[in-house]
Amino acid sequence: MAAAGGGTPRRKGRRAQPEAAPLGSLSQAGGQHAPGTGACEVCASPRLTRLHMTLADGTAVTFVSCHECEHRAWFPVDGDGTALSRDEVVRRSGRA
Numbered sequence: 624m625a626a627a628g629g630g631t632p633r634r635k636g637r638r639a640q641p642e643a644a645p646l647g648s649l650s651q652a653g654g655q656h657a658p659g660t661g662a663c664e665v666c667a668s669p670r671l672t673r674l675h676m677t678l679a680d681g682t683a684v685t686f687v688s689c690h691e692c693e694h695r696a697w698f699p700v701d702g703d704g705t706a707l708s709r710d711e712v713v714r715r716s717g718r719a
């Protein structure tokens with residue numbers, strides 16, 4: 624493929640493989656989680672997996688994965704409870 628970037632591949636039917644591995648690297652910096660990670664922002668379930676991670680640019684984030692709806696998001700630890708967009712996570716992770 625020689626696509627110049629952009630362009631969302633259209634997927635039919637069920638989703639392709641879920642993202643198994645979150646971007647960034649796991650860090651064990653202690654129990655501090657980012658604001659906004661108390662419940663799923665989509666379905667409000669409190670059943671979340673929370674992982675403290677550091678993206679390639681040094682941004683400390685809490686990665687959350689919802690057990691109920693499989694929503695995934697990255698919240699900056701020093702943020703205001705707003706999740707990073709996927710594009711932003713990719714950019715900060717140095718992946719293009």
Ligand SMILES: [Zn+2]
Nearest residue numbers: 663666689692
């Ligand atoms: Zn959810």
